Amino acid sequence: MxxxxxxxxxxxxxxxxxxxxxxxxxxxxxxxxxxxxxxxxxxxxxxxxxxxxxxxxxxxxxxxxxxxxxGEHLRSRKDFPSSAFLRLNDKNFNFLNRPVPNEEIKITLFDMASLKALRSDGYHALFYQSQWEHVGDSVCTWVKGIFEAPKQTGFVARRDITDNIVIAQEVIHSVRGTQKNMKCMAVKINLEKAYD
Known part of the structure; x- marks a missing residue:
């Protein structure tokens, strides 16, 4: 009751x-x-x-x-080997560092769910998809501005911040492929704290 x-x-x-x-x-x-x-x-x-x-x-x-x-904690790990992370070879570096073509931006936009979520400007992807002839150039310029901004680079010389995604994937892949008796650990860093 x-x-x-x-x-x-x-x-x-x-x-x-x-x-x-x-x-x-x-x-x-x-x-x-x-x-x-x-x-x-x-x-x-x-x-x-x-x-x-x-x-x-x-x-x-x-x-x-x-x-x-x-806050900022300036501690360095002296026992952490500097060669622990592999560097990108020139081919992968050049691929990631190339300018984003307009066609790739258009394909990515049209692959998005039309009404899934509002974009940061308050419009659904459907608006941009249906009005591509009118707003396509502006969208491409905006996206390229994000990728080609002078402040986008990480804190390692000659490395874009987007390289870190590839590095993280490669590290996790290599950890999964290690022998069972070898102990490994992955640490997820809060980027909001790391880049404040």
């Missing part, structure tokens, strides 16, 4: 949300206030395992935590 009543209330709440949505109603404001109260951080445990409840101390602790998390 209680389960049945719970289901009814859940359906009513879902119906209210569908009908009222985020209109300026009492229901919307009640939900917003409840969500704010639920999401408010009132206590944190610092690095010394002490609980902090003061608002100013909470702010300082949050800034300190994220400064350490996303």
């Amino acid at each position: 209680l389960h049945h009543e719970e289901v009814i209330w859940r359906q009513k709440a879902h119906y209210d949300w569908l009908v009222l949505g985020d209109h300026n109603t009492n229901s919307f404001h009640t939900r917003t206030l409840r969500r704010c109260k639920q999401n408010r951080i009132t206590t944190l445990k610092n690095g010394l395992d002490e609980w902090i409840m003061d608002d100013e101390q909470l702010n300082l602790e949050a800034v300190k935590f994220y400064s350490i998390l996303y």
